Every structure is written in C-alpha cells, then in structure tokens.
Amino acid sequence: MTAWVLGRHAMVGLNYGAPGQAARIAEQARREAGAGPSGAAALAAAVNARALAAVGDLPGARRAVNDVRTLAEQLDGPEAADTWFGYPAQKHAVHLSQTYTLLGDTRAAYQAQDDALALTSSPSVMTRALIAMDTPACLRIDGDPSAAVEMAAAVYDRLPPAYRNSLVHSRAQLLHRHLDGAPRRLLGDALA
Structure with missing residues (x-):
C-alpha cells in the first residue's frame, strides 16, 4: 500500500512540473514495492522512467524503462487488472508513450502511442488527448x-x-517551449 501511495504521489509532481521531486518519490516507491513483480512496482518504475526522462537523466530513464518492461511482462491477475491497484497494459503503453x-x-x-490507443476502449478524453499530444512532440523531434503545431x-x-x-x-x-519562429507563434496563438 505504501508503494502505491508513493507511486501515485510521484505522479502529482510529474504531471504538475516537479519531475525531480517525482523521480525521488518514485524511487522511494520502487524500494517500498520490493523486488518481486507487482502493480505497485511497475507503476513506480514507470513514473520513475518518465520523471528521469523529464529531468534529462536519459541513462537512468532507459534503465527504468527496462525495469518497468520486465515487471509488466511478469504481471497477471489482479496485478495486471484495470483497477486502482493494477497496472494494465493500457496504462503501461500510456506511460511508455x-x-x-x-x-x-x-x-x-x-x-x-498506437498500442495505448488500441488498448483504450473507453472514450477517455484526457487519456486520448495526452497520447495525441505526444505525437506532435515526436513530429517536432523528427524535424x-x-x-507538430498543426x-x-x-x-x-x-x-x-473543462480540459x-x-x-x-x-x-x-512543453511543446511550445521547444519551438521557435513562426511555429512557436502559431502554437502560442492556439493556446491563448
């Protein structure tokens, strides 16, 4: 339970601009979850991977991705269920995106992104929009x-x-901050 609470708590910092804090809390959650595969351990590793990537610790993020992939492959039953305490394939794909x-x-x-969308059966506005916003970020990276702005x-x-x-x-x-020139202005206008 402690690992779950810490993992969810780490997501708050991750989602609202404190990825360094999120990484520290996710590491603590990962330790609390123990060595065995569990939904809590997978969530903590996934949040840690995202947080480390956000702060620029690319080797650490890649290690955490390997950790979460290994854990997710071992989950079954309630640990992989789409419940508050489970870590289902859909959530895994969203974190990986x-x-x-x-x-x-x-x-x-x-x-x-394709995997996450294929596994998202509900019309979740937030989940689908978050996945859709990762795609333009990738388009920017791809040049x-x-x-990306469009x-x-x-x-x-x-x-x-409301969203x-x-x-x-x-x-x-975040995408806006990585743009310059006309694309930056156009996205700024769209977000205003």
Whole structure:
C-alpha cells in the first residue's frame, strides 16, 4: 500500500512540473514495492522512467524503462487488472508513450502511442488527448515543427473547455517551449 501511495504521489509532481521531486518519490516507491513483480512496482518504475526522462537523466530513464518492461511482462491477475491497484497494459503503453517521447525515441514513442490507443476502449478524453499530444512532440523531434503545431493546435481545439487547463495544456506548453519562429507563434496563438 505504501508503494502505491508513493507511486501515485510521484505522479502529482510529474504531471504538475516537479519531475525531480517525482523521480525521488518514485524511487522511494520502487524500494517500498520490493523486488518481486507487482502493480505497485511497475507503476513506480514507470513514473520513475518518465520523471528521469523529464529531468534529462536519459541513462537512468532507459534503465527504468527496462525495469518497468520486465515487471509488466511478469504481471497477471489482479496485478495486471484495470483497477486502482493494477497496472494494465493500457496504462503501461500510456506511460511508455510519454517516456519515449521525452527520451526522443520517436519510433518507440509512436509504437507506444498506437498500442495505448488500441488498448483504450473507453472514450477517455484526457487519456486520448495526452497520447495525441505526444505525437506532435515526436513530429517536432523528427524535424517537422509545422506538422507538430498543426496537430497540437487541432488536439487542443477539440478539447472540451473543462480540459483546456489540464495536463494536456501542460504538454502543449512543453511543446511550445521547444519551438521557435513562426511555429512557436502559431502554437502560442492556439493556446491563448
């Protein structure tokens, strides 16, 4: 239970601009979860991978990705169930999408995005928008800032007003910070 609480707590820092703090808490959650495979251990490793990628610790993030992949492959039953305490394949793919995007590994990110969308059966506005916002970030990395801005603006424009100041907005702002010139202005206008 402690590992779950810490893993979820780490996500708050990760999602709201404190990835260094999130990495420290996720490491603590990972230790609390122990050596065996569990949903809590997988969540902690996934959050740690994202947080380390966000702070630029690429070797650490890659180690955490390997850790979470190994753990996720060993989960079954309630540990892999789509419940509060489970770590299902869909959540795994969502975490990998963001991690690979932050690592700049667009090929793996695009695959994780496809996997996440295929596994997202509910019409989750937030989940689908977060995955969709990873794609323009990858397009920018791949050298197509115009397509990145066009896609990001379209994703943001389709959001219901209640979601426009959410995590999706944070991801769009992160993309905005990595752009310059006309693409930066265009995305800034779309987010205003």
